[in-house]
Amino acid sequence: MNSGAVLYAKAKTIIPGGTQLLSKRPEMFLPEQWPSYFKEARGVEIWDLDNIKYMDMGIMGIGTCSLGYANPDVNQAVINAVERGSMCTLNSYEEVELAEKLIELHPYTEMVRFSRTGGEACSIAVRIGRAASGKSKVAICGYHGWHDWYLATNLDNSDNLKDLLLPGLNPVGLPAALKETALPFHYGNIDELEAIVSNNKDEIGVIILEVQRGREADLPFLRRVR
Numbered sequence: 630m631n632s633g634a635v636l637y638a639k640a641k642t643i644i645p646g647g648t649q650l651l652s653k654r655p656e657m658f659l660p661e662q663w664p665s666y667f668k669e670a671r672g673v674e675i676w677d678l679d680n681i682k683y684m685d686m687g688i689m690g691i692g693t694c695s696l697g698y699a700n701p702d703v704n705q706a707v708i709n710a711v712e713r714g715s716m717c718t719l720n721s722y723e724e725v726e727l728a729e730k731l732i733e734l735h736p737y738t739e740m741v742r743f744s745r746t747g748g749e750a751c752s753i754a755v756r757i758g759r760a761a762s763g764k765s766k767v768a769i770c771g772y773h774g775w776h777d778w779y780l781a782t783n784l785d786n787s788d789n790l791k792d793l794l795l796p797g798l799n800p801v802g803l804p805a806a807l808k809e810t811a812l813p814f815h816y817g818n819i820d821e822l823e824a825i826v827s828n829n830k831d832e833i834g835v836i837i838l839e840v841q842r843g844r845e846a847d848l849p850f851l852r853r854v855r
């Protein structure tokens with residue numbers, strides 16, 4: 630076994646699930662032979678714990694590193710921030726500049742709130758949607774993270790996420806009261822969504838979906854959803 634595989638076997642005994650992110654599990658790629666851990670990453674090159682060099686032709690940090698790993702400009706900006714002190718009782722003035730920039734890039738938005746993960750962003754969005762509509766039920770289409778409001782769909786039927794990226798996520802530990810609050814529909818299937826909305830007229834106030842994943846957005850479908 631390579632050093633990464635040995636370390637991963639140990640990780641599974643002390644880290645639930647083995648990795649910090651489902652999408653980085655070695656089992657998804659090459660069980661028991663995947664390098665699993667990196668020592669260094671630059672551009673598209675990665676060195677594993679045995680100093681073997683790889684070229685990342687895959688997911689580049691699940692899509693986060695579109696400029697390449699250890700990009701010199703990004704690195705320098707981070708180093709500068711750390712040297713000035715990256716945490717303080719007062720706020721970072723840069724957050725205002727970033728909020729303005731994001732509103733400029735996404736002109737359909739008016740305000741910005743930062744979150745740390747995708748699942749957290751979706752939970753915030755659903756909370757706001759429920760507050761604005763005064764209704765509890767949510768129609769879902771895609772993968773939206775691990776939080777209770779989303780996994781609740783599998784309380785109704787363990788097959789509910791079958792075609793929505795990650796099937797069979799276990800809803801153990803969720804409050805039973807969340808049953809029938811997250812109702813799935815399939816991308817492109819407007820009839821399914823219309824049936825959900827008409828069968829839950831007084832209770833459904835939020836529709837959340839992945840606009841696109843790995844294929845072009847279906848604009849006629851998105852217009853009808855809106």
Ligand SMILES: Cc1ncc(COP(=O)(O)O)c(C=O)c1O
Binds near residue numbers: 748772839
């Ligand atoms: C569309 C979408 N929403 C939410 C999430 C959850 O993000 P996180 O794992 O950062 O909580 C993911 C993660 O892959 C995602 O692809």
